[in-house]
Amino acid sequence: MTQPAIEIRNLRVTFAGVVRAVDGVDLTLAPGEVVALIGESGSGKSVTLRSLMRLHPPRRSKVEGTMTVAGQDVLAMSQRALADYRGATVAMIFQEPLLALDPVYTVGEQIVEVIRRHEKASKAEARARALELFQKVRIPSPERRLDAYPHEMSGGMRQRAMIALALACRPKVLLADEPTTALDATVQIQILLLLRDLQRELGLSIIFVTHDLGAAVEVADRIAVMYAGRIVEEGTARDLIRGPRHPYTIGLLKSRAEGALAKGSRLDAIPGSPPDLAHLPPGCPFAPRCPLAIDPCRADRPPPIPVGPGHTARCIRTDVSPTLLSPASRSDAAPA
Amino acid sequence: MSAALSPPEDRGGPAQPLLSVKGLLKHFPVKKGLLGGVSAKVRAVDGIDFEVLKGETLGVVGESGCGKSTTARLLLSLIDPTAGEIVFDGERVGSRALSLKAFRRQCQMVFQDSYSSLNPRLTIEASVAFAPQVHGLPRREAVARARDLLARVGLDPRRFAERYPHELSGGQRQRVNIARALALQPRLIILDEAVSALDKSIEAQVLNLLMDLKEEFGLTYIFISHDLNVVRFISDRVMVMYLGKVAEIGRSDDVFSRAQHPYTAALLSSMPSLDPDNRTEVAPLAGDPPNPIDPPPGCRFHTRCPLAEPVCSAKEPPLAVTDGSHRAACLAVQPGSGHSLAPPAAGSEMAA
Numbered sequence: 001m002t003q004p005a006i007e008i009r010n011l012r013v014t015f016a017g018v019v020r021a022v023d024g025v026d027l028t029l030a031p032g033e034v035v036a037l038i039g040e041s042g043s044g045k046s047v048t049l050r051s052l053m054r055l056h057p058p059r060r061s062k063v064e065g066t067m068t069v070a071g072q073d074v075l076a077m078s079q080r081a082l083a084d085y086r087g088a089t090v091a092m093i094f095q096e097p098l099l100a101l102d103p104v105y106t107v108g109e110q111i112v113e114v115i116r117r118h119e120k121a122s123k124a125e126a127r128a129r130a131l132e133l134f135q136k137v138r139i140p141s142p143e144r145r146l147d148a149y150p151h152e153m154s155g156g157m158r159q160r161a162m163i164a165l166a167l168a169c170r171p172k173v174l175l176a177d178e179p180t181t182a183l184d185a186t187v188q189i190q191i192l193l194l195l196r197d198l199q200r201e202l203g204l205s206i207i208f209v210t211h212d213l214g215a216a217v218e219v220a221d222r223i224a225v226m227y228a229g230r231i232v233e234e235g236t237a238r239d240l241i242r243g244p245r246h247p248y249t250i251g252l253l254k255s256r257a258e259g260a261l262a263k264g265s266r267l268d269a270i271p272g273s274p275p276d277l278a279h280l281p282p283g284c285p286f287a288p289r290c291p292l293a294i295d296p297c298r299a300d301r302p303p304p305i306p307v308g309p310g311h312t313a314r315c316i317r318t319d320v321s322p323t324l325l326s327p328a329s330r331s332d333a334a335p336a
Numbered sequence: 337m338s339a340a341l342s343p344p345e346d347r348g349g350p351a352q353p354l355l356s357v358k359g360l361l362k363h364f365p366v367k368k369g370l371l372g373g374v375s376a377k378v379r380a381v382d383g384i385d386f387e388v389l390k391g392e393t394l395g396v397v398g399e400s401g402c403g404k405s406t407t408a409r410l411l412l413s414l415i416d417p418t419a420g421e422i423v424f425d426g427e428r429v430g431s432r433a434l435s436l437k438a439f440r441r442q443c444q445m446v447f448q449d450s451y452s453s454l455n456p457r458l459t460i461e462a463s464v465a466f467a468p469q470v471h472g473l474p475r476r477e478a479v480a481r482a483r484d485l486l487a488r489v490g491l492d493p494r495r496f497a498e499r500y501p502h503e504l505s506g507g508q509r510q511r512v513n514i515a516r517a518l519a520l521q522p523r524l525i526i527l528d529e530a531v532s533a534l535d536k537s538i539e540a541q542v543l544n545l546l547m548d549l550k551e552e553f554g555l556t557y558i559f560i561s562h563d564l565n566v567v568r569f570i571s572d573r574v575m576v577m578y579l580g581k582v583a584e585i586g587r588s589d590d591v592f593s594r595a596q597h598p599y600t601a602a603l604l605s606s607m608p609s610l611d612p613d614n615r616t617e618v619a620p621l622a623g624d625p626p627n628p629i630d631p632p633p634g635c636r637f638h639t640r641c642p643l644a645e646p647v648c649s650a651k652e653p654p655l656a657v658t659d660g661s662h663r664a665a666c667l668a669v670q671p672g673s674g675h676s677l678a679p680p681a682a683g684s685e686m687a688a
């Protein structure tokens with residue numbers, strides 16, 4: 001078996017001693033695999049990605065468990081090894097490229113700088129690489145655009161520039177935190193296709209955080225659904241869209257606006273609010289909102305239950321959960 | 337409750353548009369060239385006219401950078417227009433009858449960026465209670481209202497009221513912004529990508545909430561979003577913008593099922609398929625939008641339009657009625673425009 005690109009075991013992240021933002025995440029990615037991470041706002045998706053980059057300040061947070069990326073133990077790394085690791089092994093892109101790009105340097109200068117920080121390359125060599133990267137992410141008139149400042153670019157072009165910057169040191173893993181949320185549909189699909197091509201061409205492993213199931217389906221091999229700091233369901237994109245088994249995933253699929261029949265009808269939102277991460281209930285954290293909850297649900301944390309090949313759900317009632325998919329909601333899970 | 341904070345009254349009656357925009361134009365001066373010598377202007381909003389009817393939701397969609405947020409900021413008088421007029425319930429904004437201050441109270445906005453729009457030093461309860469206090473509501477009442485609104489946007493005040501913005505997730509912060517916009521009980525709320533950072537379940541809750549509040553308080557919304565499914569669901573009418581201009585406007589169902597403008601058609605077919613076995617292989621619209629400093633002559637879309645003909649770069653299409661209240665700025669659907677696909681002109685039909 002080949003070594004996984006990412007292996008996360010029982011990752012737990014605590015803030016201020018009480019907020020359990022991530023509460024036992026397990027996730028494995030093969031080289032070249034794309035996993036979409038979806039789920040409740042505040043469920044720990046961004047915190048998981050930031051943990052993989054080791055971006056949480058140690059004074060204010062506690063990170064436990066193990067994370068191995070391309071064979072390297074992330075939590076054991078020295079500061080020096082970390083500086084190398086960020087960029088050359090794993091790189092991250094965000095929703096808002098303006099937060100990642102420095103407004104006072106041209107995009108070209110920033111890429112050159114990143115390359116030269118990691119490798120022995122002359123300015124000219126680094127600039128040639130930057131140009132190559134701009135071509136790879138398909139920025140029109142790349143030569144000229146290398147000399148542009150971030151604010152002189154459109155939203156879509158800035159996102160491409162950030163992807164180019166992230167790829168500058170040939171990382172093996174790309175972490176993408178809602179990279180297309182701020183983009184319109186025509187540009188979003190271009191970026192999604194670009195990510196898919198880069199994955200094929202460079203063999204990148206990608207964790208792609210999104211709220212848009214459509215976007216997840218366009219790029220991901222597998223989908224993992226997070227709720228209250230854990231992955232509650234995981235499977236191929238096809239299985240998750242066509243045959244979701246965790247009641248939260250089912251609720252998520254049913255609440256989409258494209259499922260709504262008539263204007264003025266209400267959306268099928270999951271009732272209640274997300275759990276308090278500082279005071280998680282002892283059993284299944286979804287129990288207070290779950291239409292199928294029974295007493296045993298409140299006793300212990302449900303373990304991942306296999307429900308199909310490579311498909312698991314942390315729910316003790318997966319035998320009856322498909323009943324939550326009423327006929328109407330089934331049809332809306334199919335393409336419109 | 338303080339009289340200063342009861343909802344403002346309807347003046348012109350239901351038939352009068354709440355907002356009427358004429359010839360709205362915003363050109364940002366920018367320095368061009370290395371020494372900053374030559375000055376140019378970004379034609380962010382380049383002459384648009386539209387109305388927002390009382391009690392409706394007008395959806396606004398279009399490519400990044402086409403001027404949606406600039407339009408929103410112009411409507412709120414957060415920036416001054418280069419030209420054009422904004423009339424709110426019959427009164428010109430900034431006139432003696434409707435001062436900027438009186439107008440601003442009636443019109444609130446929820447921004448795209450949840451980080452920069454909250455004060456990092458205020459608890460979220462204090463943030464939501466802030467504006468009502470400035471407008472004269474006693475502190476206790478303002479706090480009670482803030483807690484009620486936080487509960488209504490799905491943030492249990494017992495857990496969240498005392499938190500600071502950095503202690504919230506992106507989606508949680510955005511719900512605080514929505515609560516804050518509602519705190520002054522405005523008549524018009526402009527939502528600029530207000531739900532795009534939320535997960536689908538919270539988004540559904542917030543959309544349901546927005547619909548309830550609209551009903552309860554007789555609100556009118558301008559809803560800017562990249563999520564076409566959501567826009568279709570929530571909007572009565574939709575306005576499609578391209579490079580500072582209105583490309584198409586009409587009833588939501590008409591625009592989504594019978595798009596008249598080729599840009600709208602490309603936008604709609606860019607929606608992800610949601611079918612793992614039939615993923616999108618080719619992006620329906622290639623390339624980037626032209627530079628708004630120097631937009632193409634004639635129809636602005638001609639550099640990327642699959643239906644472009646020579647006439648399209650010679651003649652700028654007006655925003656003209658195609659059927660009923662549906663209007664589009666495309667020569668291919670305008671009788672007698674000279675485009676080969678144009679329907680015959682009404683006059684020539686009679687002559688024949």
Ligand SMILES: Nc1ncnc2c1ncn2[C@@H]1O[C@H](COP(=O)(O)OP(=O)(O)OP(=O)(O)O)[C@@H](O)[C@H]1O
Pocket residue numbers: 015016019020021039040041042043044045046047048277502503504505506507508533534535
């Ligand atoms: N620095 C911090 N201090 C305290 N709590 C934090 C901190 N950062 C995040 N949290 C909390 O951790 C939880 C997980 O946050 P995270 O940003 O990972 O959510 P998310 O899944 O990315 O949500 P969204 O979809 O809204 O972006 C949230 O409840 C958040 O309030």
Ligand SMILES: Nc1ncnc2c1ncn2[C@@H]1O[C@H](COP(=O)(O)OP(=O)(O)OP(=O)(O)O)[C@@H](O)[C@H]1O
Pocket residue numbers: 155182184364365366378379380398399400401402403404405406407628
């Ligand atoms: N203060 C400014 N100075 C110069 N140019 C500006 C300024 N504000 C906006 N622009 C430009 O005006 C155009 C319209 O920007 P706007 O933010 O309105 O677009 P948008 O439609 O909201 O895009 P998005 O979907 O990405 O939010 C863009 O080309 C932008 O770069």
Ligand code: SF4
Pocket residue numbers: 246247248284285286287288290291292293294297302314315316317318
């Ligand atoms: S374990 Fe019980 S409460 Fe949790 S999701 Fe399954 S049925 Fe619902």
Ligand code: SF4
Pocket residue numbers: 597598599635636637638639641642643644645648653665666667668675
């Ligand atoms: S006027 Fe011409 S270029 Fe413009 S949208 Fe219509 S067909 Fe295309």
Ligand SMILES: [Mg+2]
Pocket residue numbers: 045046047177505506
């Ligand atoms: Mg996040």
Ligand SMILES: [Mg+2]
Pocket residue numbers: 404405406448528
């Ligand atoms: Mg905008």
